[in-house]
Amino acid sequence: xxxxxxxxxxxxxxxxxxxxxxxxxxxxxxxxxxxxxxxxxxxxxxxxxxxxxxxxxxxxxxxxxxxxxxxxxxxxxxxxxxxxxxxxxxxxxxxxxxxxxxxxxxxxxxxxxxxxxxxxxxxxxxxxxxxxxxxxxxxxxxxxxxxxxxxxxxxxxxxxxxxxxxxxxxxxxxxxxxxxxxxxxxxxxxxxxxxxxxxxxxxxxxxxxxxxxxxxxxxxxxxxxxxxxxxxxxxxxxxxxxxxxxxxxx
Numbered sequence: 001x002x003x004x005x006x007x008x009x010x011x012x013x014x015x016x017x018x019x020x021x022x023x024x025x026x027x028x029x030x031x032x033x034x035x036x037x038x039x040x041x042x043x044x045x046x047x048x049x050x051x052x053x054x055x056x057x058x059x060x061x062x063x064x065x066x067x068x069x070x071x072x073x074x075x076x077x078x079x080x081x082x083x084x085x086x087x088x089x090x091x092x093x094x095x096x097x098x099x100x101x102x103x104x105x106x107x108x109x110x111x112x113x114x115x116x117x118x119x120x121x122x123x124x125x126x127x128x129x130x131x132x133x134x135x136x137x138x139x140x141x142x143x144x145x146x147x148x149x150x151x152x153x154x155x156x157x158x159x160x161x162x163x164x165x166x167x168x169x170x171x172x173x174x175x176x177x178x179x180x181x182x183x184x185x186x187x188x189x190x191x192x193x194x195x196x197x198x199x200x201x202x203x204x205x206x207x208x209x210x211x212x213x214x215x216x217x218x219x220x221x222x223x224x225x226x227x228x229x230x231x232x233x234x235x236x237x238x239x240x241x242x243x244x245x246x247x248x249x250x
Contacts, residue, residue: 015047016134017064021057021082022050022071022098027119031069031098034126041127044134054082061086061153062146065093067133069117072099083111090155094133145192147173147182154180158196162211163228164189166204174226197245199238201230209242 022028028050035046051057054077072079097116115129143158160175171182190200197209201220211222219227
């Protein structure tokens with residue numbers, strides 16, 4: 001017990017955001033009690049939201065949950081459908097299935113489900129699974145933002161964003177090996193991302209300085225050999241910012 005209390009649980013400096021989706025009130029009450037017991041044992045804090053069907057959960061994905069516990073036998077849309085929807089929009093969120101039917105478990109693992117807990121839920125099994133889930137969160141903490149467009153909600157990890165550009169009165173976020181359309185305002189994302197070393201190099205461009213190789217003339221050259229414009233009146237400020245950042249890294 002002492003090792004748990006003084007160990008990796010204290011590495012997270014914020015609450016762990018948890019969603020429980022189950023129409024069984026007794027089951028959700030039981031799991032909430034289990035979470036509170038874990039808090040007392042380990043010093044972690046869980047911010048828990050409970051939903052009675054998958055539609056409610058989907059409508060609240062903007063809350064950026066760390067862990068989702070999902071009953072498979074849900075009303076309206078079953079848990080597998082909801083899990084598929086969530087996984088298309090968030091590749092990394094930790095999902096656990098809560099089920100009375102072990103036959104669903106194989107399908108769950110195809111969706112990168114972290115674990116399956118069979119009802120009736122026992123504390124020993126539940127606590128061990130949640131401890132492992134929290135450990136994964138601490139091993140690779142990633143800051144993210146939620147983006148909404150005509151196709152739904154998507155979680156985007158900040159470190160993967162290379163640059164953002166205005167695009168047909170919308171924004172296009174370039175990340176990884178693809179891009180995604182966003183309806184948020186450039187000013188809003190600029191204010192959100194500046195603490196993560198993004199720079200507004202042009203009225204229509206916001207760039208992640210971690211991907212910048214050099215500035216040549218009025219162009220910024222990125223690590224994938226992409227070229228984006230830098231305004232003449234912002235060029236000097238951008239160079240100073242990069243020099244300051246390089247000094248901090250050194």
